[in-house]
Amino acid sequence: MNRITFSWCIGLFLVNLTSFGQLTGGASKQPFEDEIRAFEKTDQTTPPPHNPIVFTGSSSIRLWDNLADYFPKKTILQRGFGGSQLNEVLLYADRIIIPYQPKQVVLYAGENDIATGKLTGQQTFERFVALFVHVRQKLPNVLFTFISIKPSPSRRKFFAENDIANQLIKDYLAKRKNTQFVDIRPVMLTKAGQPVPELFKPDSLHMLPEGYKRWAKVLGPYLK
Template structure:
């Protein structure tokens, strides 16, 4: 019996190492394991204005301003991608033009970059299209209308002699669900624009088909931006307004 007890005790001692032996094993394992790779910090992204994503486009406008002599007696087209994608120079060959549209811009974006969007010489006329992206981003119609009016008042204050027009928010196939909110913004701006001597131009009706829905043949495949046929209709409306609001420029040109 005593021998059996002794053998059992030896067996148990072999399976359970002493406390100091366990600590030594853990220390050796930790020393043998490769160190965990530390996450590399993200590379800095160069951006002159990290609060807004349009720095390169704004820099391009500055370069255009300094590339040659200033464009005098020009019509300034200002706003979002509906302005940027418009072939302004080709559509208005009889006048001088400056295009200051940048894609995805909301009215707060235009206000933020305001001074850097302006040409070096006061324009003869200004055509503005902003507000559509504001609604698409979730802004309330009243907020959008207030922001638009803030921009129009600022333009009127800085250019008291210029003819200024704001183009109504356009219907499009992909944003047709926003049409009621667009109508609210259009109505509010139309009622207030006259107070600051800004012309309201309805450029949405000409984009509708006979059934009252957006005419898909006037838009590109994205269902948002107009194609050349759609822009032709806008150009006719703006031409008519310019003929009535401003005398003809002495000679054509573009920037």
């Protein structure tokens, strides 16, 4: 069994284990469970749109204020949560992606995986594959869009591993149908190849509106 297949199997095991815990009333609470339940509660009071574009992933999606306003002609559903990693997006995929039967999934995740200092770009890529395969099995025709891992100034020491993950994911998606790799790095870098500081909050990690404006300009043509 190769490493990618092994990672995929582990990912599916985690999803099944979570579902079992929910059915049996397991006492342990998974990370970000409260946020996921809040989404589900919102869906009960305000039915989600039909066949939306689901944006999901980590805090770069969660903190994108007025996301739908950036794409006024599109039907957007924002489902970013916490400071999530790829394995956590997989963990909750059957609750925050699959039920909406989206026409497109837009994912930003992977940055936090590498920033733990415990995962390489290769291992982060393998986590991505596990998530992608799971979504593709449940939604075989969905357009799957990955936003490249951004160059956050506070995480410079991880840039090399970020680049590895980005390249592996780009190459992988290039061989699959109905996929897109959206590289937002060029609009976030100076001519010298350094992150534009004015795009970031004081933590040099999360973005200001100007950063999201640049993302939207690049991402817009890829949306279905």
